[in-house]
Every structure is written in structure tokens, then in C-alpha cells.
Amino acid sequence: MERFRHMRITVLGTRGSAPVCGNDYATFGGNTSCYLVEVGGESIFLDAGTGLMGAPGSFERDPVILLSHLHADHLLGLGMYERIGLSGATTKLFVPASDAECARTAIERLYSPPLWPIRLSDYKGNLQIDVLPKNMRIGDVTVETEQGSHPGTCLLIKVRYAQKTLVYATDFEHGEEASMRLAEFSRNADLVLYDGQYSNEQYESHRSFGHSTPDEGVALMNRCGARHMLIVHHDPHSTDSTLLSRERALSHPKIRFAREGEMIEL
Numbered sequence: 001m002e003r004f005r006h007m008r009i010t011v012l013g014t015r016g017s018a019p020v021c022g023n024d025y026a027t028f029g030g031n032t033s034c035y036l037v038e039v040g041g042e043s044i045f046l047d048a049g050t051g052l053m054g055a056p057g058s059f060e061r062d063p064v065i066l067l068s069h070l071h072a073d074h075l076l077g078l079g080m081y082e083r084i085g086l087s088g089a090t091t092k093l094f095v096p097a098s099d100a101e102c103a104r105t106a107i108e109r110l111y112s113p114p115l116w117p118i119r120l121s122d123y124k125g126n127l128q129i130d131v132l133p134k135n136m137r138i139g140d141v142t143v144e145t146e147q148g149s150h151p152g153t154c155l156l157i158k159v160r161y162a163q164k165t166l167v168y169a170t171d172f173e174h175g176e177e178a179s180m181r182l183a184e185f186s187r188n189a190d191l192v193l194y195d196g197q198y199s200n201e202q203y204e205s206h207r208s209f210g211h212s213t214p215d216e217g218v219a220l221m222n223r224c225g226a227r228h229m230l231i232v233h234h235d236p237h238s239t240d241s242t243l244l245s246r247e248r249a250l251s252h253p254k255i256r257f258a259r260e261g262e263m264i265e266l
């Protein structure tokens with residue numbers, strides 16, 4: 001039972017915007033956003049980017065996918081996830097939307113012709129789609145959401161269990177009000193996943209694209225008192241050598257850049 005007191009996060013995909021592959025991406029990985037959180041006997045995926053394709057298909061309890069928002073890089077793995085095609089296998093998908101019908105319609109917009117060869121209803125698995133609300137419980141695990149800062153919308157997601165707290169702040173653009181809101185939401189978290197897609201120079205030419213920088217991650221750490229931070233949503237143009245040199249330049253004892261395949265125990 002002891003292991004259930006811990007929260008285990010597996011980084012399945014940490015690339016932003018579009019997947020990449022090749023030797024230049026071997027260290028940080030090329031799959032788009034997907035993180036598996038195992039806690040309290042539950043299996044909770046944060047986002048369904050191409051990283052979801054590498055996830056296990058069977059679980060003791062039905063897994064849950066929490067979608068931060070509907071941009072394709074956070075959704076592209078769903079249609080190729082083996083469990084969705086398994087007869088009788090239930091997967092619960094929670095989507096930012098006004099009601100359950102809107103949530104389903106939003107997912108079906110990508111997963112139907114002409115953008116996808118088949119419809120969601122053609123998959124053999126039981127995919128249950130519902131609204132990702134402000135607060136919810138998954139077994140004994142608490143989930144809270146808060147408005148982020150991104151074109152369209154993107155929710156900040158907090159997962160809590162047995163005094164362990166994880167905050168997922170992907171696709172987040174810093175700004176006075178938004179950064180204060182995130183700092184409050186992340187207060188004393190054990191781990192924050194923070195969008196650091198751009199260097200400071202790149203950010204200047206990508207204002208209002210909805211992403212942030214590692215330096216803003218440092219500012220957030222100083223404000224919110226979180227214990228650790230992983231920089232996520234790596235730009236598809238950033239090779240391993242670019243990301244390694246940025247991580248080295250940051251030289252912060254509590255902040256690292258997320259690497260696909262790594263596991264973190266809280």
C-alpha cells in the first residue's frame with residue numbers, strides 16, 4: 001500500500017506544437033504533450049498528445065484523461081491509443097467545454113472525416129466524454145482547474161492526493177494577472193510542469209502565441225514556493241543541444257527540462 005501514498009509522474013510526451021523525430025531529439029523526445037500520473041490507485045493522463053501512443057493499454061481501474069485544451073498537439077495521440085480500440089475497455093475523457101455534448105462535438109471535430117478516416121463511434125472501446133469541471137474527484141484524488149492564458153482557452157490543472165500536489169501549466173503565456181493567478185494556484189506545490197517553449201529572444205517575436213519562457217518559470221518558482229519544476233512544451237525547432245544549453249544556462253537547483261520517458265516520484 002505504501003506506493004499509493006506516492007504520486008508517480010511518467011513523461012510520455014513533452015514536445016509542443018508538433019511532434020518531431022530523429023537523433024537531434026533523442027534526449028528530450030519528440031512526442032507531443034502527455035503525462036501519466038499514477039496516484040491513489042488511479043491512472044490519470046494529462047493531455048492526449050502523441051505521447052499517449054506509448055502508454056500502457058490495461059489498468060486495474062479505468063484510466064482518466066484530462067485535456068487541458070483542444071489544440072491538436074494535445075489530442076493527436078487519442079485516435080492511435082490502443083485502449084480506444086479495445087472492445088469493452090472504458091476510458092474517461094474530460095474536456096474543457098460548456099456541456100457534455102459540446103465536449104463530444106469538439107473531439108469529433110478532429111476525429112471524423114475529412115480530418116480522420118473513421119469516427120469515434122467506430123472504435124471498439126468505450127470512450128466516455130464529459131466536461132472537465134472546476135473541481136472533481138477521481139476516487140480519492142482531487143482535481144482542480146483554473147483559467148490559464150492561451151489563445152482560445154487552456155486550463156491549468158492541479159492534482160492532489162495525500163498532501164502531494166502537482167500543477168500542470170502547459171500552453172501558458174505569462175502576464176501580470178495570469179502569472180499572479182498561476183502563482184496562487186501553484187502555491188507550495190510539490191511539482192509544477194511549466195510551459196517554457198521559447199527562449200527570451202524567441203518570445204519577443206512570438207508574443208500572444210500563448211507560450212512562455214524558462215526565465216518566467218524561475219519567476220514563478222520564486223513567487224509560489226513550489227518544490228520542483230519541469231519545463232515542458234519544448235519547441236519542435238529546439239534540438240537536444242539547444243535544450244541542454246538552455247537548461248545549463250538556467251542553472252537552477254529546482255528546475256529541469258522534462259525528458260520523454262523519465263519518471264518522477266513525489
Ligand SMILES: [Zn+2]
Nearest residue numbers: 016017073171
Ligand atoms: Zn500545445
Ligand SMILES: [Zn+2]
Nearest residue numbers: 069071150171
Ligand atoms: Zn495550445
